[in-house]
Amino acid sequence: MRVLVGGGTGFVGTALIQLLKARGHEVTLVSRQPRPGRITWDELARSGLPSCDVAVNLAGENILNPLRRWNEAFQKDVLSSRLETTQMLAKAITKAPQPPKAWILVTGVAYYRPSLTAEYDEDSPGGDFDFFSNLVTKWEAAARLPGDSTRQVVVRSGVVLGRGGGAIGHMILPFRLGLGGPIGSGNQFFPWIHIQDLAGILTHALEVNHVQGILNGVAPASTTTNAEFAQALGTALGRPAFIPLPATVVRAVFGRERAIMLLEGQKVVPRRTLATGYQYSFPELGAALKEIVA
Template identity: 75%
Template sequence: MRVLVGGGTGFIGTALSQLLKARGHEVTLVSRQRGPGRITWDELATSGLPRCDAAVNLAGENILNPLRRWNEAFQKEVLSSRLETTDLLARAITKAPQAPQAWILVTGVGVVLGRGGGAIGHMLLPFRLGLGGPIGSGQQFFPWIHIGDLAGILAHALEASHVQGVLNGVAPASTTTNAEFAQALGTALGRPAFIPLPSTVVQAVFGQERAIMLLEGQKVIPRRTLATGYQYSFPELGAALKEIIA
């Protein structure tokens, strides 16, 4: 298949592109800058959709970027980075002489775990120093997914014609609490993980609205993802962390 991936230069996009190419598909990325195997968003708007069998949109500013203050400007950036790219792709698909057979929009997934990026990148240093621990009470649910499985679910959705509707991008063992996750990461690193990060610090760094996402959590079960026949490579947290840290 020829697959167009919007926002394909990021952490998830790179993993998805590698997997698709390994499965024999041809990948074109849509990004801000031109390059080999890429087109820009401006080119998509002016020249239209390149011929493709499937389109995926992964574009979007990281809402939990700790280096950005949660002010009105950043809130607008988070929204527009998702809405404008989705609108642009949707318009291009509508005008295309031959529309793609599959169209996937990635809007909400669990905490993505993998080497070289994602949530683990921010956690490793304090945990390696023995300063890691649960966030707030630690009793909140902590839905997570290995990067390999997130890319796998997306590839499965593109390749299997019966897959439709909303799929939750989380691991089956996503009833993990934040404290259990901290303990598992500490174990994988051979370090203690009992120093909690107080709620007040989380609120100070992320702002009250964003802090809710980290302090309250959400219980998510991927029933429909499993029902499509997708086989997880990393269904259990311990094995997923071991592979990442190895």
Template identity: 85%
Template sequence: MRVLVGGGTGFVGTALVRLLKARGHRVTLASRTPGPDRITWDQLAETGLPRCDAAVNLAGENILNPLRRWNEAFQKEVLSSRLETTRLLASTISKAPEPPKTWILVTGVAYYQPSLTSEYDEDSPGGDFDFFSNLVTKWEAAAKLPGDSTRQVVVRSGVVLGRGGGAIGHMLLPFRLGLGGPMGSGRQFFPWIHINDLVGILAHALEARHVQGVLNGVAPAPATTNAEFAQALGAALGRPAFIPVPSMVVRAVFGRERAVMLLEGQKVIPRQTLAAGYQYSFPTLEAALKEVVG
């Protein structure tokens, strides 16, 4: 299969490209910089979609980059890096003489409203109560294609855990120093997924032609709270994890809107993902963290 991957040089994209090549697929990257087996976004806009059997978009500025202040300029980058690339790919797919058979977009569980009591699956409503839920709604709308000649899949990802990047990259140092702990109350849910399973779900969605619609990219284990996650990460590192990070500190570092992603959470279950036949490699938090920090 010939697969075009937008945003294939990031943490998740690199892992997906590695897996797809290992499965015998040919991969072309859509990126900002030219190179072998690449097409730039500008070239894509000018010349249209190269011939491919499937397209996947993972492009998007890292929202939780602690080095970037949550100001208007960064908010615009977060929006444009997702919406413009998705619109461009959707547009070139719809105009292609031979459109790809499959089109997959990765968004986020921020679509669902944070709650300490509600449980969400792929059919649950959401999408219109804060900056991030509105972003996911616009993002998924930008990907919609007319007609049904191309199979469309949206994977709403939880927090991605993996070696050498992702959320864990910012957490390890304080936890290794014994300074880790829950954020805010710690009672908020923490929907997570191991990177191998996220790219596994994407590969499954590419290869299994019956898969379509929304899949929740979260682990199938019972819902984890932020405090339980902190305790499990401390245990995996052999360190205590009981020093809470006050809500006011999280808001000061990330800004009030971004802090919502860390201080409030969603209980998300992957009902459609399991029904689609995907079998998880890391269904439990203990196994996932053991692999990540081991």
């Protein structure tokens, strides 16, 4: 199939494109910079959607970039990088003489309200209680297409774990030095997914015609707490992991709104993802971390 991928130059995009090419699909990227084999967002807006069977959007400014202060300018970047690219692709699909068979968007489990007791599946309510849940609601609304000529899928991703980037990229050094540990209380749930499985779910969604609607992009081992994750990462590295990162430090570095994503969590289960027939490569945390740090 011919697959158009918006924002495919990042951590998740690189893994997805590798898998798509390995499975024989042709890939065209939409990015900010013009390069061979790519089109720019400006070209897409000007010339419309190139001929493709599936469109996928992964574009979005890294929310937890510790080098960016959580101020109005950064919030605007976070919003525009997601909403504008999604609206642009949705509009191009709607106007295309031959629209793609499928349209896939990756959002986040921040849609669900943090809780120490609730369990969320794809049918659970959310999306209306803070900056990030409202962002996911607007983002998913921006992707909606009229009619049913194009199959629509939204994957709400958890924390993406993989070698050489993502969440592990920021954590690995302190943990290797034996300075890692839980964030805040450590009791908050930590919905995670191995990058191979996120790429796998996206590929499954574009290849299997009956897949549609919301899918939770998290591992089935959804009862993991932050403290259990820290312990498992320490074990995988053969290092102790008991030095907590205090909540006050997290709020000072990331700002109060962003800190919620780290200090509070959601127990999210991939009920519908499993029901579609997707088989996880890394359903358990220990094996996932062992592969990543090997």
